[in-house]
Structures are given as C-alpha cells and as structure tokens.
Amino acid sequence: MKKTLPYLFILLLLSSSLSFAQERNPVVENIIKEANENSQLEILGHELLDVIGPRLVGTPQMQQAHDWAVNKYKGWGITARNEQWGEWRGWQRGITHVDMVHPRVRTLEAMQLAWSPATPRRGVTAELIILPDVQDSAAFQRWLPSAKGKLVMISMYQPTGRPDYNWEKFATPESFEKMKQEREAQEQAWRERISKTGYNIRTLPQALERAGAAGIVTSNWSRGFGVNKIFGAYTNKIPSIDVALEDYGMLYRMVEHGDKPQIKIQAESKNLGNVPTFNTIAEIRGTEKPEEYVMLSAHFDSWDGATGATDNGTGTIMMMEAMRILQKVYPNPKRTILVGHWGSEEQGLNGSRSFVEDHPEIVQNIQALFNQDNGTGRVVNISGQGFLHAYDYLGRWLSAVPREITSEIETSFPGTPGGGGSDYASFVAAGAPAFSLSSLSWDYGTYTWHTNRDTYDKIVFDDVRNNAILAAILVYMASEDPETTSRERSVLPLSPRTGEQMVWPTPRPATRKGGQD
Known part of the structure; x- marks a missing residue:
C-alpha cells in the first residue's frame, strides 16, 4: 500500500499537469472547439464531390473546382489564387x-x-x-x-x-x-x-x-x-x-x-483541345517571419471513375477545414501559412513539382509541410522522411495534440525519404522538411483508390475531423516555434531490395504539357 499510493499520486499529478498544459493553450483549445462544434466538412464534401464531381486534369470540372476553392477561401477572409503551371489535353465526359x-x-x-x-x-x-x-x-x-x-x-x-x-x-x-x-x-x-x-x-x-x-x-x-x-x-x-x-x-x-x-x-465525350492547368494556393500572411512558410498540401485532381472522394477529396476538404479554423482562431500567425491544392498528381506529381520549380524562394524557407493523400481514415503514421532531427521538432508539435488523436499515431525517426507516391515527395527531393500524414486503410487500395466506387458515402467524417484538428495544431505549433527546423539529412541505410546504400531522391521535372496525341 505504501508503494502504491505515491505511484498513483505521481500518475495523477502527471495527468493533471498534462491536462493543465493543454487547457492553458487557448489556440489549441479553440482549434478543437471550432472543429467539433462548427465543422464545415460535410458541406465542403457535398459541394466538391456531389455538385462538382470528379476532377480529372484537363476537364471543366477541374477548373470549376479550382474556382470554387478560391471563392471558398475568399469567403473565409483568406487570400487565394489559381496559378497556372502548364496545359493538358482538354476533355469532357458525356453520357x-x-x-x-x-x-x-x-x-x-x-x-x-x-x-x-x-x-x-x-x-x-x-x-x-x-x-x-x-x-x-x-x-x-x-x-x-x-x-x-x-x-x-x-x-x-x-x-x-x-x-x-x-x-x-x-x-x-x-x-x-x-x-x-x-x-x-x-x-x-x-x-x-x-x-x-x-x-x-x-x-x-x-x-x-x-x-x-x-x-x-x-x-x-x-x-x-x-x-x-x-x-x-x-x-x-x-x-x-x-x-x-x-x-x-x-x-x-x-x-x-x-x-x-x-x-x-x-x-x-468531347475533346476540348489544350487547356490551361492550375494549382490553387491560399495564404494567411505571417506577422513576424512572413518569408518563412508552414504549408498544408493535398492534391486536388482525381481520376473520374467516381467522384474522387477519398483520393483526394478527403485530403482536400481536410486542408480547407484546417485553413478555415486557423483563420478564425489564429489569424495572425508568426510565419506565413500556405496551402497547396495540386493539379495532376495522378499523372506524376506535376502540380507540386511545378510549384517546387517555380517557387524556390518559398521551398528554401519552408519550416514544415504536411501532406495528406491516402484515404478517409484517421492518421496513423508519420515518418521523419530521413531528416536527422525531425524527432526534435515533430515531437514538440505533436505534444500539443490531444492524446485521443496521437495515441493512434506511430512515428518513425528519422525514417527514409519518400521518392514518390504523393506530393510531399516533390518537396522532400528539394530538401524541404515535408511529411506525409498517412491514414488508416479502410480498404482504400481495393475499394476506393482510383475506382468506380470512390464516392461521398465512403467518407468517415469522424476520422477526417480528427485529421483536420491534427493538421491545424501542427501548423500552429510549427508557426509559433522559435526555432527554425533543421534540414540535416541522415545517413541512409542499405536498400533491402538492392543491398546498396540508398541515396536521397533528386527533384524531377514536371510534365507541363500532357495528355497530347
């Protein structure tokens, strides 16, 4: 009994301290409150997926989605624009x-x-x-x-x-x-x-x-x-x-x-000739370090067998919701907050690769980038992407996230850099600390990834809401962090496939004129 009481007391003390630390951060508390009490995810999902529909690069629906996102952001008081990065074969699906x-x-x-x-x-x-x-x-x-x-x-x-x-x-x-x-x-x-x-x-x-x-x-x-x-x-x-x-x-x-x-x-169907292709970029300007950037990232385009709900409608509305919440509860960030909604990820990360090529001044000053792309599930894995000191800063930022969210997340540090797969890889190749918020499967690979069944009804909004909270808190913490993140790379291990030492991926050029005959 004498050993048990002090042990329980210490546990209670630690629990109270952690709870108090979280409660006394009004921004974190307001992020959670806004996400849970005033969520816009369902209406965003309806407008994007049911009304606009799939977003195949080169189609009128893709352009409609870009314009819709810009108008949504402006309605929330957030500066937004469409940036042309190339052109693609224009096509419109008919009956x-x-x-x-x-x-x-x-x-x-x-x-x-x-x-x-x-x-x-x-x-x-x-x-x-x-x-x-x-x-x-x-x-x-x-x-x-x-x-x-x-x-x-x-x-x-x-x-x-x-x-x-x-x-x-x-x-x-x-x-x-x-x-x-x-x-x-x-x-x-x-x-x-x-x-x-x-x-x-x-x-x-x-x-x-x-x-x-x-x-x-x-x-x-x-x-x-x-x-x-x-x-x-x-x-x-x-x-x-x-x-x-x-x-x-x-x-x-x-x-x-x-x-x-x-x-x-x-x-x-209709062949529309060559049409311009865009990324949608939205921005909350920083007050103390406006030339340093914290980024949210999700590709906007989809295949069009269905409506692209989990690839990548959920990533899109999650990032839009995070930006909406941040604008409301944290409108004057220390660093500039950007979100990139990329075009033509499905054909080779073309939108994000173009952004990396066109904006070296931003890429070299990224504090951190968070990308989400693999379905509707709650985030369960974050890798350090080969950045040697990623644990130091990601650990600090994750400590502010509610335990009921982080308890599901496995981390691996320093990890290895992603060479492809989604848009964070475009930034990792350029040396920017970019991280994938990887989700629980929900049978993504079989039932919704690039399929004719990737529709609104497959969205698990509780999971997407948690992901929006996670992203918003990570952005807030990265913006407030007095330290600039380290870009030092780890020594990469031997490849299990080749037995040779792995090398850091190199930036690849974007295809800026695609889908042509």
Missing part, C-alpha cells in the same frame, strides 16, 4: 451507355475511360472478340486484320468475382488455395498472351486501332465486390471502355462458346 444487343438485350455496367474518343452520333455496334493467344508477334501481325470492325476484349477473364476475404470466410482451405493457384496461372498466361503480341498494355490498343478495330473493351477488377479501377484510354479515334467484372465475364463466356455477342457503345 456513356453500353448495351448488349445480341443474342439478347441487356444494359451493361460500363463506362468510357478517361480521354477516350467519342463514338459517332448513333454509337458503335459490333461483335466482340477476345485477344487471341498467338505463337509470337509475327503470328499476331497475321491475325490483326481479323480485328477490323470488331470490339476487342483485352483483359483476362476472372475466375471469381468474390474478394479473397470472402473466400477465406466461407471456402474450405483446399478450395481457396486451388482458386488462388488457378488464378495465378491464368494471370501468368494472360501476361504471356499480351507479351507474345509484341506490344504492351499501353501500345496494344493503338495497334488494334490502326488495324481497324471498332473499339477496345477492358475490365480492370480491383479484387473487391463490384469494384473496378478506371484509368485513361490509349486510343485516339476509337472508344475505349471498362466493363464491370460481372458483365465482362458474361460477355467473355459468350464469345468463348460461340454465341457471337454484340454490344452497342454510345459515348458522348
């Missing part, structure tokens, strides 16, 4: 309708790929054929005339539409293992089938187009119920569509059994 018309009538779950050419006004109706398994590229060249006037299926037939977790739950271990082995064998065989044509997945559609094919039909399954990944077309004149696994499998079986299925594709 897509795909129907099987023979041997029976059925409307299919399918959509045009991004930047796919439109069909003629009456659509394209043709018979489906499957990419053949030829002996070599010479045999494929002899086969190519057979594709003329046909819709060519170039994706593998999936043996199951059930995700692996569903098999694990209900199948016998032997049945599950058998399915996996058969699928792996099919995947290997399909890779070889494509390789033997002499082309790859990018150049094959172009070869079929030159041979007179009526269109390209794919199915890019994401290993989840009803989920396909939707990317861009590689054709210039004929339509390219993605068909959901269930319908694709039905059509594939029909072709194999000699039923000669025909489908009609009606796709009303």
Whole structure:
C-alpha cells in the first residue's frame, strides 16, 4: 500500500499537469472547439464531390473546382489564387451507355475511360472478340486484320468475382488455395498472351486501332465486390471502355462458346483541345517571419471513375477545414501559412513539382509541410522522411495534440525519404522538411483508390475531423516555434531490395504539357 499510493499520486499529478498544459493553450483549445462544434466538412464534401464531381486534369470540372476553392477561401477572409503551371489535353465526359444487343438485350455496367474518343452520333455496334493467344508477334501481325470492325476484349477473364476475404470466410482451405493457384496461372498466361503480341498494355490498343478495330473493351477488377479501377484510354479515334467484372465475364463466356455477342457503345465525350492547368494556393500572411512558410498540401485532381472522394477529396476538404479554423482562431500567425491544392498528381506529381520549380524562394524557407493523400481514415503514421532531427521538432508539435488523436499515431525517426507516391515527395527531393500524414486503410487500395466506387458515402467524417484538428495544431505549433527546423539529412541505410546504400531522391521535372496525341 505504501508503494502504491505515491505511484498513483505521481500518475495523477502527471495527468493533471498534462491536462493543465493543454487547457492553458487557448489556440489549441479553440482549434478543437471550432472543429467539433462548427465543422464545415460535410458541406465542403457535398459541394466538391456531389455538385462538382470528379476532377480529372484537363476537364471543366477541374477548373470549376479550382474556382470554387478560391471563392471558398475568399469567403473565409483568406487570400487565394489559381496559378497556372502548364496545359493538358482538354476533355469532357458525356453520357456513356453500353448495351448488349445480341443474342439478347441487356444494359451493361460500363463506362468510357478517361480521354477516350467519342463514338459517332448513333454509337458503335459490333461483335466482340477476345485477344487471341498467338505463337509470337509475327503470328499476331497475321491475325490483326481479323480485328477490323470488331470490339476487342483485352483483359483476362476472372475466375471469381468474390474478394479473397470472402473466400477465406466461407471456402474450405483446399478450395481457396486451388482458386488462388488457378488464378495465378491464368494471370501468368494472360501476361504471356499480351507479351507474345509484341506490344504492351499501353501500345496494344493503338495497334488494334490502326488495324481497324471498332473499339477496345477492358475490365480492370480491383479484387473487391463490384469494384473496378478506371484509368485513361490509349486510343485516339476509337472508344475505349471498362466493363464491370460481372458483365465482362458474361460477355467473355459468350464469345468463348460461340454465341457471337454484340454490344452497342454510345459515348458522348468531347475533346476540348489544350487547356490551361492550375494549382490553387491560399495564404494567411505571417506577422513576424512572413518569408518563412508552414504549408498544408493535398492534391486536388482525381481520376473520374467516381467522384474522387477519398483520393483526394478527403485530403482536400481536410486542408480547407484546417485553413478555415486557423483563420478564425489564429489569424495572425508568426510565419506565413500556405496551402497547396495540386493539379495532376495522378499523372506524376506535376502540380507540386511545378510549384517546387517555380517557387524556390518559398521551398528554401519552408519550416514544415504536411501532406495528406491516402484515404478517409484517421492518421496513423508519420515518418521523419530521413531528416536527422525531425524527432526534435515533430515531437514538440505533436505534444500539443490531444492524446485521443496521437495515441493512434506511430512515428518513425528519422525514417527514409519518400521518392514518390504523393506530393510531399516533390518537396522532400528539394530538401524541404515535408511529411506525409498517412491514414488508416479502410480498404482504400481495393475499394476506393482510383475506382468506380470512390464516392461521398465512403467518407468517415469522424476520422477526417480528427485529421483536420491534427493538421491545424501542427501548423500552429510549427508557426509559433522559435526555432527554425533543421534540414540535416541522415545517413541512409542499405536498400533491402538492392543491398546498396540508398541515396536521397533528386527533384524531377514536371510534365507541363500532357495528355497530347
């Protein structure tokens, strides 16, 4: 008993001290209060995702989103602007309708790929054929005339539409293992089938187009119920569509059994020529060190299979909410606070790489940058990105964040620098202390990342709200810190892949004119 009482007393004393330290910081308390009592996340999500929709680079929706963000910031009293960094192939998605018309009538779950050419006004109706398994590229060249006037299926037939977790739950271990082995064998065989044509997945559609094919039909399954990944077309004149696994499998079986299925594709997209591309930048000017910067970062663009809710609508509205809160409770920061909403991250970090190239005066004076990009989940991991003393300052700043948020976060110091993956890497390569606020999965990779199911209903607003609190407090602490962050780099370890010592990533040039024919 004598040992227990002092121990409990010390714990209570420490707990009280920590609580008092947090309570006596009115800015931190006001950040938390504003985020919880006056959150704008739901309305921001609705306006961006439901009303504007997906934000494919080069589309009118992308431009609409930039203008919407600028107006939102100005409405909150925050200076904002759109900065042009390049131009891209302009394209507007129209109505897509795909129907099987023979041997029976059925409307299919399918959509045009991004930047796919439109069909003629009456659509394209043709018979489906499957990419053949030829002996070599010479045999494929002899086969190519057979594709003329046909819709060519170039994706593998999936043996199951059930995700692996569903098999694990209900199948016998032997049945599950058998399915996996058969699928792996099919995947290997399909890779070889494509390789033997002499082309790859990018150049094959172009070869079929030159041979007179009526269109390209794919199915890019994401290993989840009803989920396909939707990317861009590689054709210039004929339509390219993605068909959901269930319908694709039905059509594939029909072709194999000699039923000669025909489908009609009606796709009303528009090619808009080259259009300017932008980043949206918003700023709360610093009062004591205005030429030093604390940055928030999230890419604005998305693929357009759905509305880009978790990639990266959640990162976008999280950063906007953090800026709104900071403007309200911390309107006179010591350092300038910037947020970058980047364009064309999905095509190679082009917006952020352009900013790094165009604004060396900002990059060399960044106190810290915080980026969020990988889904709706609460932040659970922060790496020091190879900066030797990152623990010193990130540790100080994180200590001000409520325990119920930081208790979920694992940190790794000094960590290793990210060479790509998201926009923080553009800044890390330039030597700026930039950090990824990495989120809990929520099956992001399977169900929402680049898929036709990345929609508003997948957002977990409690997690996004916590992330906005985290980001706002980190920015406040970084702005107030009397010390300038160190950029000293750690000695990098040996690469587990190559066995050679890792090297710091180097800045890569942005693609400033993209998507052209």
